[in-house]
Amino acid sequence: MIETLPFIKNTNSGNFFLLAGPCVVEGEEMLYETATRIRQITDRLQIPFVFKASYRKANRSRIDSFTGIGDKAALELLSRVRADLQVPVVTDIHSAAEADMAAQYVDILQIPAFLCRQTDLLEAAAKTGKIVNIKKGQFLAPAAMQFAAQKVIDSGNQKVMLTDRGTMFGYHDLIIDYRGIPEMQAFGYPVVLDITHSLQQPNQASGVTGGQPDLIETVAKAGIAVGADGIFLETHPNPAVAKSDGANMLKLDYLDGLLTKLVAIRRVVADF
Numbered sequence: 031m032i033e034t035l036p037f038i039k040n041t042n043s044g045n046f047f048l049l050a051g052p053c054v055v056e057g058e059e060m061l062y063e064t065a066t067r068i069r070q071i072t073d074r075l076q077i078p079f080v081f082k083a084s085y086r087k088a089n090r091s092r093i094d095s096f097t098g099i100g101d102k103a104a105l106e107l108l109s110r111v112r113a114d115l116q117v118p119v120v121t122d123i124h125s126a127a128e129a130d131m132a133a134q135y136v137d138i139l140q141i142p143a144f145l146c147r148q149t150d151l152l153e154a155a156a157k158t159g160k161i162v163n164i165k166k167g168q169f170l171a172p173a174a175m176q177f178a179a180q181k182v183i184d185s186g187n188q189k190v191m192l193t194d195r196g197t198m199f200g201y202h203d204l205i206i207d208y209r210g211i212p213e214m215q216a217f218g219y220p221v222v223l224d225i226t227h228s229l230q231q232p233n234q235a236s237g238v239t240g241g242q243p244d245l246i247e248t249v250a251k252a253g254i255a256v257g258a259d260g261i262f263l264e265t266h267p268n269p270a271v272a273k274s275d276g277a278n279m280l281k282l283d284y285l286d287g288l289l290t291k292l293v294a295i296r297r298v299v300a301d302f
Contacts, residue, residue: 061111138161
């Protein structure tokens with residue numbers, strides 16, 4: 031369970047944990063600015079923090095979409111942030127061949143939602159010995175995630191997390207069924223709510239994913255109120271110029287205020 035995960039620091043805060051960072055590694059300056067500011071905020075609020083950034087984006091709407099600065103360069107930057115700021119790091123992998131490579135640089139391997147049923151990918155991630163965070167497919171019921179998790183367990187790795195990132199509602203929208211959080215927690219794994227990806231508006235005619243960042247606070251408050259173990263959100267100093275998913279990312283300047291409110295809600299919920 032959650033207490034056994036190594037990135038949960040010794041704290042009496044009783045807080046949720048946070049996976050946060052930009053969508054993708056764009057360069058050194060932005061990466062360090064974002065990680066440093068999140069670290070400062072979470073240290074003050076006593077929120078266990080895992081830095082998140084994809085070293086490469088494989089699932090893009092258009093072939094001309096930004097995918098990354100190069101796998102090795104991006105992973106090396108993530109490793110440097112990890113060492114310099116003393117924070118654990120999570121990144122996505124997209125194929126079984128990537129598992130061993132990425133595992134050399136990060137603490138948590140994340141399985142993208144569209145790939146959550148890929149047996150060879152789950153097995154390869156499990157065999158690295160890293161924590162495996164499996165995102166619930168937009169097409170799956172929460173109950174189905176027990177089978178994805180079991181593939182990791184059966185491959186010899188007990189370190190599993192599950193993340194809900196919304197369920198498809200028609201062609202261009204997602205909804206969050208908050209019943210899924212306690213349902214997946216009943217399997218015995220920590221459950222995370224991905225705030226920003228749940229607010230995507232995919233499959234737009236332009237080929238660029240839209241979003242509803244004005245609802246980030248609403249969704250996050252609800253997730254904490256129903257008892258999510260952790261939250262996941264993407265944040266950027268200037269989402270308007272972000273090279274991926276800018277339409278649904280939180281502006282970094284707003285993170286402190288949001289997390290302060292969520293910590294207060296968590297304290298109230300803990301009293302019941």
